[in-house]
Amino acid sequence: MELLDVRNLRVTFQSGKEEMEAVQDISFTVKKGETVALIGESGSGKSVTSLAIMGLLPENGRVKDGSILFKGGDLLQRSKKEMQQIRGKEISMIFQDAMVSLNPSMKIGKQITEGLKYHKITERRNLKQEALRLLSVVGFTNPSTVYHQYPGQLSGGMKQRALIAMAISCEPELLIADEPTTALDVTIQKQILELMNEYKIKTETSMLLITHDFGVVSEYADRVLVMFGGKIVEAADVFTIFNRPIHSYTRGLMNSIPRIESPQDYLTTIRDSAVENPFYKGRAFAPETYSLELKTYYSESELVEVEPGHYVRFFTEKEGVTQTWQNL
Ligand SMILES: Nc1ncnc2c1ncn2[C@@H]1O[C@H](COP(=O)(O)OP(=O)(O)O)[C@@H](O)[C@H]1O
Numbered sequence: 514m515e516l517l518d519v520r521n522l523r524v525t526f527q528s529g530k531e532e533m534e535a536v537q538d539i540s541f542t543v544k545k546g547e548t549v550a551l552i553g554e555s556g557s558g559k560s561v562t563s564l565a566i567m568g569l570l571p572e573n574g575r576v577k578d579g580s581i582l583f584k585g586g587d588l589l590q591r592s593k594k595e596m597q598q599i600r601g602k603e604i605s606m607i608f609q610d611a612m613v614s615l616n617p618s619m620k621i622g623k624q625i626t627e628g629l630k631y632h633k634i635t636e637r638r639n640l641k642q643e644a645l646r647l648l649s650v651v652g653f654t655n656p657s658t659v660y661h662q663y664p665g666q667l668s669g670g671m672k673q674r675a676l677i678a679m680a681i682s683c684e685p686e687l688l689i690a691d692e693p694t695t696a697l698d699v700t701i702q703k704q705i706l707e708l709m710n711e712y713k714i715k716t717e718t719s720m721l722l723i724t725h726d727f728g729v730v731s732e733y734a735d736r737v738l739v740m741f742g743g744k745i746v747e748a749a750d751v752f753t754i755f756n757r758p759i760h761s762y763t764r765g766l767m768n769s770i771p772r773i774e775s776p777q778d779y780l781t782t783i784r785d786s787a788v789e790n791p792f793y794k795g796r797a798f799a800p801e802t803y804s805l806e807l808k809t810y811y812s813e814s815e816l817v818e819v820e821p822g823h824y825v826r827f828f829t830e831k832e833g834v835t836q837t838w839q840n841l
């Protein structure tokens with residue numbers, strides 16, 4: 514059994530009479546100890562996916578279809594109260610903006626001990642000791658000072674560390690990190706990611722790491738899900754994604770990082786074989802101008818397994834449409 518098993522998840526938002534599908538039938542798993550990266554540009558549905566898992570969708574959002582199995586049980590069938598028990602204790606989330614999750618008017622120490630108390634983690638007398646320990650785990654050299662500080666007294670990187678201390682305080686089995694370092698400068702980003710990764714390895718925690726940065730993916734992910742327009746367009750282990758990316762959107766995202774030498778010949782071969790897949794006649798990838806307009810001219814396939822564990826969405830030209838690929 515996988516730790517997390519998301520099946521055919523659909524999430525819609527209602528605004529007025531309009532219903533918009535932000536997440537369109539996505540399925541993926543996260544195993545124990547594994548880091549799965551969810552990568553895609555802004556608006557592709559990454560945060561909505563994680564909020565659905567946490568049971569924290571905004572008022573106007575709802576899960577239309579699918580299941581979110583966590584240790585075999587469907588989180589979507591849990592009551593609000595049960596989800597409160599699971600959040601923070603079994604599944605924790607680290608948000609991009611620490612200020613969203615930190616209470617500005619409560620001292621850091623108290624915020625950590627409140628979480629521990631809520632989940633009945635330790636006895637009262639051990640709470641402070643445990644909070645201090647956690648603050649040192651996340652790299653504070655002066656835990657007892659930070660313990661008595663308010664979030665506003667901390668720098669961005671320090672706030673993010675404090676948030677991580679809270680997120681790991683109850684030793685969750687799954688950590689969801691939604692662009693945890695985007696707001697920080699590059700050196701601090703690296704420190705925070707290293708910290709999370711070390712913790713993750715040491716404790717065999719699973720992680721769903723949301724990012725739009727392929728550099729981050731290459732360093733920390735075991736498997737990668739590439740999201741575009743609410744769908745997964747390509748999925749594979751990190752080695753495969755970097756060495757044999759097929760979907761043009763994946764390759765487009767990768768172009769923003771320094772290129773590793775790519776085995777071009779192999780790439781061509783696998784693309785050709787993908788196109789010739791007897792189960793699917795279609796294009797392995799879209800032009801560089803890949804956009805939602807494509808839907809006018811092309812139908813998207815389901816994800817096709819082009820080699821073991823490597824899935825790609827294909828396109829076929831719609832009948833009766835004269836527009837050619839090159840014209841798009
Ligand atoms: N509260 C909301 N109401 C309406 N639409 C929303 C809401 N939150 C997100 N969306 C829409 O859902 C889509 C996916 O958003 P999101 O998951 O936040 O993207 P990202 O991949 O950048 O995290 C976007 O088109 C966004 O406009």
Ligand SMILES: [Mg+2]
Binds near residue numbers: 559561691
């Ligand atoms: Mg987001």
